[in-house]
Amino acid sequence: MRTHILKSTCILAIFFIANLATAQDKDKDKDKDKEKKNISTEVVNVVKPYTPSVSDAFKIKQTPSLNDKETAKKKEIQYAIFSFPVASTFTPAKGRAAGLKKAKREKLYNTYVSLGLGNYNTAALDFFTSRAISRDETFDIALRHHSSQGGIDGVQLDDKFFDTKLDLAYINRSRDLSWKGKFGYQHQVYNWYGLPDIALTPTQIEGIDEQQTYHNVYIGADVDMEDSFFNGGKILYRRMFDATSSGENRLIVQPEFEVEIAGELIKTLVDIDYVGGTFENNFAGTGSIDYSILKAGISPSLVILRDDLTVNFGAAIYVGLDTENSENDIFVYPRITAQYRLSGDDIIAYAGIEGDLQQNSYYDFVQTNFFMSPTQAIAPTDQQYNGYLGIKGKLTSNVSYNARASYVSENNKALFKVNTFNPSPDNGYTYGNSFNAVYDDVTTISVFGEINVDITSNFKFGAKAEYFNYNTDNQQEAWNLPELEASIFADYQITENWFAGANIFFIGERSDEITFAPGTTIFPTEIVNLDSFIDVNAHVGYRFNDRLSAFVKANNIANQDYQRWVNFPVQQFQVLAGATYKFDF
Template sequence: MYSIYSHNGKSSAMDRSLRKSGSKQVHRIPKGTGLITIALAFLAMSAGFAQEKENIGTETVDVVRPYKANISDAFKVRDVPALDDSTLLKKKKIQYSIFSVPVASTFVPAKGKVSGVERKKRDMLYNTYVSLGLGNYSTALLDFYTSRAISKDESFDIGLNHHSAQGQLDEMELDTKFFDTRLDASYSNAGRFYRWGVNGEFRHQIYNWYGLPEEAGFDQAEINSIDERQTYYTASVGGNIEAIDESVFTGAELTLRRFWDAHDSGENRLVFNPSFQFPVGQELITAKIFADYVGGEFDRGYFTNDKIKYGNLLLGVNPNLLIDGEDFSISLGASVFYGMDIENDDNDVYIYPQVKASYRLVEEFVTVYGGVEGGLDQNSYYDLVQDNFFVSPTLGITPTDRQYDAYVGMKGKLSSTVGYNVKGSYRSENNKPLFRANAVNVSGNEGQGYVYGNSFGVVYDDVTTYSAFGELHADIDRNLTLGVNAQISGYDADNEQEAWNLPVVQGSFFGDYQIGAHWFAGANLFFVGKRKDLYTPGSLLGGDPRVVTLDSYFDVNARAGYRFNDQLSVFVKANNIANNQYTRWMNYQVQGFQILGGVTYKFDM
């Protein structure tokens, strides 16, 4: 091994150690030789650079694997320094002593009170109540209800309702009395897996065809010979079942009803509607089954003595896929119906959309919604009578084909106490029933009290309806509730001259106020716009039919009461406060100002 270093002429310790160990001899370079050697090396390098540059060409370098910088993991040093000073581990024992000196003081601390929430006294619950009222026009009102617990899971309920007025309207020639009494009972059972019940009802109603047209000019003798009374009877039984826990079968309803009148008309109706659900992943499919039969007969037609028989069976299914998200809800489905006209041996299949959706734009304040729905709606003599008590027992009964009802709207809250709902809709219906006044048809039918132009028939037409609806509802506090709504509609009938007796504008207002612990009050107001009907004099009187416009009307009602205790209270009701002598149906004037007072009593049986 050779070394180049400066030498001072003395042997170093390393030299002495090498000699002693017997290693190879180290040859020293004479003094000054190192500098000469460095100079020669520098000259050689300079000559190399001075030579002509040679073309060494180009080389291609293929990078097979790109460079990846790796940073090794960092590890936290967890060593705990050892403390050898044993004095740090010892705690010094400290002793405290109290030197008590009495001090004169007049301060006396007040005892603390527990702050509690004021609890409202719970109302006593009773299983029975009865309410009785009497008023002008010899009006009587009775409302009775009782609920008896048979066991922990069973109960039996009975209800009785009566409303009648035996007073006579001064402007009317015929009897204007009415009578409506209903008795119903039900049994319910809440089992382990299902809630089920059965119910029954009997109803007795009496009304009079008192709306004689003034244009007919009947003399007093003919008027005295008219038997204007009509009596309706209803008897029904039914049952329902509902699954408590989630299952494929969710519930069902069954109703069997018999409806008949004093003019030998009769109708039977059977409705059975089971429902099911099927979970599919995170979504849910529901299915409703419809089975609806109505059949009956009328003793005669309005212009003939032939019986009118009818029978309609509707079978349908409505599957829906329910999709619920955090801010939206969608229901996608359709309804398929098979309709059978049994009397005319006719049938058809109908398919309708069932699509609904809603989306919450602003939590609690703005929710937009829309949908397109349709269906095959069963009409019946019973339902038409409840809409208009003055129809003649000579009707044609057929289902309504509701092709579609498309709507879009927005609902939510304007504030914490005020809610709103606005909606626009467009609906198309085939065979929509319209009430229209019957023609005067006295000749040969003197024994019938409804042939003097004082009853209504039903005509069916294809009607398109477009409407705008809006409502506000305010819960000011626990004691005051207010609400108002309005609807504007337009109609387009294919065959009829007008959409008979359908109002263009209608609206209502209501309010309820609890005044302290004892007083309560409320009010409601109805407005119905103008409607159109048709007066037909008939062949005996002669003349052409003419359209009659019925005036719009207000109906203002109010009520108030005083509660003595949990059991006893009194009330007073005032109806048609403005004493508006309006006509709900053509030639049918309503009662004027009405006042009724009564008492309500609750107790246990």
Template sequence: MKIKFLIFIITISSSISLLWAQERTKDTIDDQVVNVVTPYKPTISDAFKIKDTPKLNDSNTVKKKQVKYNIFSIPVASTFTPAKGKAANVDKAKAVKLYDNYASLGVGTYTTILGEVFLNHELSSTENVGGYFSHHSSQGGIDDVLLDDNFSKTNLNAHYSQKLRDFSWKVDGGFDIQTYNWYGLPEGFFTEAPGDEDDTRHTFTGFNLGGKLKFDDAIIKDGSVRFRRFGDDRDSGENRFIAKTSFDVALRDEEINAEFYIDYIGGSFDTNFENTSEINYGNVTFGLSPSYQLKQDDLTVNLGLRLVYLNDTELSDNKFFIYPNIDASYRLVDEILIAYGGITGQLQQNSYYDFANENPFVSPTLFIAPTDQRYNGFIGFKGKLSNSVSYNIRGNYYAEENKALYKANDIVSEPLGTSEEIQYQFGNSFGLVYDDVNTFSVAGELNIDINRNFTLGFKGEYFNYNTDAQDEAWNLPDITGSVFMDVQISEQWFAGASAFYVGERKDRQSFVGSFVGSPITNTITLDSYFDANAYLGYKINDQLSVFAKANNILNQDYQRYLNFPVQGIQALVGATYQFDF
């Protein structure tokens, strides 16, 4: 009863206040105190809950319609103009000036002179002319050598090229001269120099002339010709002419690539090693190599063969050879792992020029013949371990007939011939022997190219030889390895290093003559060697830099070939200048 009365009083008071508020222009609220005598106490009976879920029994329920909303864009004119942003300033690196020409000169121990000049000049936007000159010489000074061991190599080349609308062409020619000594006398046979020291000096001379032609859009893609004349001061001479071209042949909507070449070689030596007759050799080969490429996803296959016809002009003999020319590659894991393999073959044209440049101590009494590489099977894996690390692992198996091997010439107790002819008959020169050789090898390569400032490379290969007539694969190593490194230390300083390892080789030499009776033959094992080299340079300005080099740093007294020791530790300093015309 009291509660109802209080509610009634509050309601009346609120109504009076509302009416009063409508009449007054200024509203004021006085503080009032309401006392609740008995608070509200709810009981359980005042609460209830829904005991079941309501259901809709109407089967004719209208489905809800889908509503589609469209926005009608109406362009509105606006005077708002965004403010232009200002790019942040970036410090530009100074552009590196590149020069087309350079000259380098260095001098060092053993009275060594090393010089190079490279020239290239742009006559017009389509024409270039240039040249190259190099010289490397040393006055020798190897310890315990009875004969002069000086040498000299000079090379001169010039070229002219032109780029036209549909093709480009280039002609070039050069001249070279090399001087060496047969200073490698066998140990224990001589206590003083035999004969005249000047007679052990021999000189190679040669010149070459050739050109190249390349088409941008034609059936014939390119072509080249080269003539080379090579000889020595012992009346030996060799001529070689090579012409090559490559072209495409369309066949039933497919394209076959093909190469064709002609290789002629002819030469003579004034006498054989026994001074009984002269040596003449010559042959011409014609070769055709068609190939077809298949590509499917990550697989690439090149199918081809080589057809070679050989005409021996001296022996009047003709032969025809067919070689496989197949290789394939498959990307197993993108650029990370690529498997490849194949089988190829070729008729290798040997020459006096190639032999003399590889081993300058050969005698001018060689018999030159081609090598029949019946097949070369290979399989390997290559790829990238990261963006800066790449690798290549490869296995090879060669089957070669008539392979040329260097072998030490005999030591003749009473040489016959002129003074110039007998100077390579003291066991201080090399000849050639031919044999059928099967070679198995495993090679590995790792290249680290972090950036332009640091590169590092490793190479290594193991060989196993199986000969037919010869007891050993003379002068062929069982292991080879190399390391290369280049470092840009700072903007001015740069450096590099290299090291070579060559395993054991074997050679055989005989002591013959009427004073000896039966020939005395010895098989000699040449020790393996390790040759380390390094260089350091400083860039004075954009054009001038100085350098220092050191070769055979470990001062190894090794023999590259039997009885031919090399120079010990060598030092050289010099400068390089870059310029433009």
């Protein structure tokens, strides 16, 4: 009975709870319906845009801390390697280090002397020594001598020559400044032996004083600076005088400056060049010749570097003063050059247009032609422009080349012309056997080519040639200027001891004009053409050790009887043998 009552009570309770839950759900649904009915449309203004941000995150540790004492204990792990030998028949070869063959270090000496003797009673001496005063200072001495007692076939006058030069130099080098002081003296003796092909009596020939002596003394300095707007420069003073009481002074001052503006280099060269002197007589013997010429100028240039292109924009402005004739003038010249690498060092194109006021001097004339008369009219040459276009580079790693075409316009260019035959017993240069400088406006077109080949490290070969085409204004010809010049050279180190070399020169035809003073002869004025010639020279030598070597030189091997200047034949086949010795002094 109690069991039935308890069951009935449980059923009633469950039924009551279910009805109560259903009633609550109905009430919630009614409330939602009321809220839906009360929602209305409104405008929402967003004052600040939503900017999402990443909340702070905590990095999970790779090794979490555990409080479990059992888990925190590390278990010991034991490793065991089961190794056993493996039989092998391979035996590696022993390696050898590759060795480089070292070249024998050449012993350097501070002094050498070379002496040679040859036919025509020829003597040659070359001496040089360099003494180290300190780590940064050295003192150099150089002495050179070349002479011959002559003996040219068919020459009636003395044809010997003598040339000795002494050079002294003090050199001081430092990190930012290097300079060189120099002093020198040169003594030269030459003879006006080139008589024209006319009949002279033995008495007339004996009365000719054909010897001329030149003395040259100079002092100067060269300066080179680093990390300064003053790059350096040079200064030179030269005094020249001869046996006929002629004298000349020359002073050259050329400082150079360099500044950088906006990343570009601007170079400026200051050029001051003075030459002045006197000749005791003019060629007619009616008076002396005095000259005093100053050129002063400045040459600024802008250097532009752009990858493979290098351009130099410049100009030169000169003032020329002739104080003896009370004349002065201003000259402006272009100085523009460019270079472009078309293919690295293999093909380089270059071009330029440049001009200059070239100072002429008695000394320069004599060094070009030893048979000048001491009766010169000295004047500068106005080279208006020299325009050129060329290409250079390398055909292979051991073959280089250079080709160029140019056009030059020069006013008052000096040309050497043989003097008039007008004998004077007091002057040995009046027998048509000396030369005078005449001036004319000349334009020149030239084509130049050059190639150099390093066949091996011991064998080098080179050749070059240049063709000229001259156009004169007043003179009939460009006197004594060849149309073609060419040369070939070769040097060969045959063995460690034997060495040899050769060079060949070719000079094309030249023209000159032989004139006679009225009443001296019955011969008329004549233009002569000097034949072209080839001069073949060679040398061979043997080194006994690093101190002593012997050599033999042969000149004019073809034995040609050519004339470099009209009526002046040269020595034919010449041979010179000698030795060179090096030592520490």
